[in-house]
Amino acid sequence: MFQTTFAISAEIKGVGLHSGLESKMTFYPAEPNSGIVFVRSDLPDKPKIPALYSNVVDTRNCTCLGDKNKNIVSTIEHLMSVLYIMGVDNAIIEVSNPELPIMDGSAEEIYNILKEVPLREQRVKKKFLKVLKEVSYTDDKGNKISLAPSSHGLRINFEIEFPSPIVGHQEFHGRIEENIYALEIAPCRTFCEKSQVDYLKSIGLIKGGNLGNALVLDGDTVLNSGGMKHPNECVNHKVLDAIGDMYTSGYSIIGELTASKTGHFHNNEVLKVLFSDESNYELV
Numbered sequence: 452m453f454q455t456t457f458a459i460s461a462e463i464k465g466v467g468l469h470s471g472l473e474s475k476m477t478f479y480p481a482e483p484n485s486g487i488v489f490v491r492s493d494l495p496d497k498p499k500i501p502a503l504y505s506n507v508v509d510t511r512n513c514t515c516l517g518d519k520n521k522n523i524v525s526t527i528e529h530l531m532s533v534l535y536i537m538g539v540d541n542a543i544i545e546v547s548n549p550e551l552p553i554m555d556g557s558a559e560e561i562y563n564i565l566k567e568v569p570l571r572e573q574r575v576k577k578k579f580l581k582v583l584k585e586v587s588y589t590d591d592k593g594n595k596i597s598l599a600p601s602s603h604g605l606r607i608n609f610e611i612e613f614p615s616p617i618v619g620h621q622e623f624h625g626r627i628e629e630n631i632y633a634l635e636i637a638p639c640r641t642f643c644e645k646s647q648v649d650y651l652k653s654i655g656l657i658k659g660g661n662l663g664n665a666l667v668l669d670g671d672t673v674l675n676s677g678g679m680k681h682p683n684e685c686v687n688h689k690v691l692d693a694i695g696d697m698y699t700s701g702y703s704i705i706g707e708l709t710a711s712k713t714g715h716f717h718n719n720e721v722l723k724v725l726f727s728d729e730s731n732y733e734l735v
């Protein structure tokens with residue numbers, strides 16, 4: 452299998468969740484072995500920030516990359532999941548804003564646009580990261596994430612437990628393949644409680660947030676008029692985030708991710724554990 456990049460450039464526009472400002476992403480082809488690299492085109496020296504776990508600087512509400520000069524690119528995870536599933540190894544992505552457009556809170560629109568962009572094979576072998584030994588991270592509440600060897604591709608097991616009866620306990624178990632991604636994962640939106648939305652708005656965040664870009668829960672009610680898009684929309688969105696975050700390893704992972712009540716922070720921590728010892732993995 453060969454490495455892949457975009458054959459032509461492409462553009463996606465939307466609104467940034469926190470700033471409420473228009474944010475534009477422009478995708479360009481990139482050299483083999485260069486990976487996924489964001490460029491802040493709105494800043495004078497156009498700083499480049501590679502989409503790597505080691506550049507993650509904030510994981511509180513999304514996955515946010517940064518460089519040593521404190522330039523950031525946030526909310527990369529949904530786009531990263533799309534690039535992973537399309538098998539795009541190398542791309543330069545210019546962004547006009549510190550945050551990527553939130554779109555409808557899922558990856559569906561980005562996926563639908565990018566899958567129409569022709570790709571180009573690069574005649575340099577694609578490398579996969581094969582997990583050889585189980586690695587894990589457990590937080591102080593006992594919530595655990597692990598990466599273990601898998602015979603084929605990326606497999607994810609995820610469970611969440613929320614007090615709201617409309618979410619409750621949800622699980623996902625499956626191999627991450629493009630048909631499952633397109634139907635069951637990409638359309639699943641980010642979700643939050645109305646009380647959280649009210650608080651974040653009160654402190655000047657999520658200026659662009661509305662029912663058009665998140666699934667908003669209020670007790671046992673979904674405030675969005677169409678309700679949930681999928682009975683397991685919440686856990687499937689966590690799987691979407693995990694796919695995107697795992698791609699900040701810089702490789703397509705051959706491994707089995709098992710996660711219980713975890714998020715962006717844990718995704719980043721388990722990658723740090725994985726890369727802390729070279730005997731945990733091999734590049735194949």
Ligand SMILES: [Zn+2]
Nearest residue numbers: 528641688692
């Ligand atoms: Zn998300």
